[in-house]
Amino acid sequence: MKIAIIGSGYVGLVSGACFADFGHNVVCVDKDPAKIEALTAGRMPIFEPGLDTLVADNVRQGRLSFTTDLAAGVADADAVFIAVGTPSRRGDGFADLSFVFQAARDIAQALTRFTVVVTKSTVPVGTGDEVERIIRESRPAAEVAVVSNPEFLREGAAIADFKRPDRIVIGAEEARAAEVISELYRPLYLNQAPILVTSRRTAELTKYAANAFLATKITFINEMADLCEQVGADVQQVARGIGLDNRIGPKFLHAGPGYGGSCFPKDTLALVKTAQDAGSPVRLVETVVAVNDSRKRAMARKVILACGGSVRGKRIAVLGLTFKPNTDDMRDAPSLAIIAGLQDAGARVVAYDPEGMEQARPLLSGVEYAEDPYSCAEKADALVIVTEWNAFRALDLARLRAVMAAPVLVDLRNVYGAAEATRHGFHYLGVGGRREL
Ligand code: NAD
Secondary structure, three states: OEEEEEOOOHHHHHHHHHHHHOOOEEEEEOOOHHHHHHHHOOOOOOOOOOHHHHHHHHHHOOOEEEEOOHHHHHHOOOEEEEOOOOOEOOOOOOEOOHHHHHHHHHHHHHOOOOEEEEEOOOOOOOHHHHHHHHHHHHOOOOOEEEEEOOOOOOOOOHHHHHHOOOOEEEEOOOHHHHHHHHHHOHHHHOOOOOEEEEOHHHHHHHHHHHHHHHHHHHHHHHHHHHHHHHHOOOHHHHHHHHHOOOOOOOOOOOOOOOOOOOOHHHHHHHHHHHHHHOOOOOHHHHHHHHHHHHHHHHHHHHHHHHOOOOOOOOEEEEEOOOOOOOOOOOOOOHHHHHHHHHHHOOOEEEEEOOOOHHHHHHHOOOOEEOOOHHHHHOOOOEEEEOOOOHHHOOOOHHHHHHHOOOOEEEEOOOOOOHHHHHHOOOEEEOOOOOOOO
16 A cells, blocks of 8 residues: 655654554655755664664665655555644643644645545644644545554654554544554454544544553552652562552552653643643543643752752762653653753763764753763762663772762662662662662
8 A cells, every 4th residue: 555654753653664664655754854865865863773774775775765745655655644743732721733733734735536634743643634624725626534553652762652553543533544554454454453444533532542641640659659769668578569460450550750751741742732722621631730840850850869859960860861761852851850950950961872962962051961971970979870871780889989079979869779879889869769688
């Protein structure tokens, strides 16, 4: 089948490369000429493990190509996926749908025959209706069906997630459109990935419900972590104790500095707004948003406390800037709020991240960047682990201790334990009162 993907970012590029790998013919479209130029030259505009080889293989086989020319990409496609960004709108936090609607207008002009237009971007319930209205208004005679097919992949494991999803959700209003999209995913359900065909609105809401639930789970364990610290309990044991219950499950129960990234913060906020507008507020999610917001800044206070109550003039080393490991994505990363909090309190921040420093630079000011964890720690008054990259899991603590000005280790991901850190002379502070016998 022939597919066009509008938007070649984390979702569009990974989906396009994976669909091509299933044997479909895919054109990835982006309005950013620099991105398309890089892709055409074989360079990846984002860091995602395994993506470069997957893209190169499929380009070589002639199944994957890139263009800025949306009309050419869409003209003879069986399905056109909209995978553009839907960031938070400034001011009210509702999803900014201007990229989606612009894509819909552009697609409408380029349609030549029956085409299924699919929103893969995360869009508030009812957006599919509006996309359909926009297309029908500008091309009343166009043969088109608008489908919702939300994406659940995680950055850092995007290819595996796309190829082995827990489920595929297809929200359609007519059977023939659902059939086209089911056919696209056929290689996957041969692998037993369940396909759920729902109404369009149900599919749209399912994506937000999933992200809000996961954000709630993280926030729940983060509050338990704070309580553990106050009452002398260990959050990791609490998490294990509840996670072994099949009704709860062990995932997303790692206490940390609060959720961030390009999805949870904006999607929880957009769900809150949608629900308010619908006269059916989601108070639980409203609270999750508020608790998580205040948590990031609270992590800066934790560091300040570990430094004896003041960081003025002190050098604080930060390991990990991206919102999670194995990505270069800095959108809404907790590190941004933590570093701002430390700088506001007078600290000088030096940071190191294996992949995120390029994207971090325009978002942070006054930060010095190091070349590796050890040079980052040099002469530092405290070392703060913000993102649990594998490269930070087996650091030489003795070597770190030797180059630092003061032996303070604040481990916001509980990578190390107090016993191990203390053995190397560190004053150690983790999250949630972690204890070892
Ligand atoms: P992104 O910012 O990485 O990529 C979006 C791309 O779309 C950009 O390259 C931009 O130049 C391009 N674009 C915007 N308007 C365009 C237009 N009219 N024509 C052509 N190209 C256009 O975004 P992303 O992280 O891939 O997210 C895309 C959508 O998928 C969002 O709605 C997001 O919520 C959702 N999503 C993201 C993830 C994730 O992990 N990143 C996971 C699931 C769902």
